[in-house]
Amino acid sequence: MKKLSEKNFWVVFLIIIIFIGYKFIQLKKNVENCSKLLIECSENSFLSKRENMIQARRDSNELFSAYFQFQNILTTSLDNNAVEISELISSSKLIYRFSSFACDGCVENDFNILRKLGDSIGNENIIILSKYSNLKDARIYYNNLNFPFNFFNYGNELEIPIEKNTNDEPCFFILEPNLEVIFPYVSKPSHSIKSAYFQRIIQYYLH
Secondary structure, three states, rough: HHHHHHHHHHHHHHHHHHHHHHHHHHHHHHHHHHHHHHHHHHHHHHHHHHHHHHHHHHHHHHHHHOOOEEOOOOOEEEEOOOEEEHHHOOOOOEEEEEOOOOOOOHHHHHHHHHHHHHHHHHHHEEEEEEEEOHHHHEEEEHHHOOOOOOOEEEEOOOOOOOOOOOOOOEEEEEOOOOEEEEEEEEOOOOOOOOOHHHHHHHHHOOO
16 A cells, blocks of 8 residues: 555656656747747837838938929919019928919918918028919908918919829928929928928028
8 A cells, every 4th residue: 555655656756757747848939939929029110120220221312302494484473464474483492382262271381381381591591482363362461460471372283293192281491593303392291391201391591
């Protein structure tokens, strides 16, 4: 009887050892799998950040390197005089283009930014080029906002990509005396004078 009990003890002991060993192996595999998962997540996070940085750099390059030729359009002043755009561009001018269908709050935000830009680059270097089918409506809008910039209207679509590819969204660009367009930029509701685009514009005029 004693021998049988001793035998049972060692059988139970062996089973416990085998069970512990099995659980240890499982635990080790789980730890290895977790480690692999953490490494993969870390690598994916690094790659994601790197891809975002690359994309941001591409966007920045596209933002500040795109250019195209502008037509010598016939604009209309608020007192109803026809003026060729080339007559207004004796030096580099920042053009702000918006239509009567643009979001009022978006345009007002852009005008607040333009006022601050005017303090840095000079109001004389900013031209508002509206898109109204009725000059009277453009004149009323101008008088209501009371801003200190040259204001002209051109009711047709501009033959430039930035206007063709947007749905009446306001946009900015610099127009050179040779009628070359540089730094085209579609307005965003969330931007401010501190945004990269406007800081780049300020640097362009100050250097």
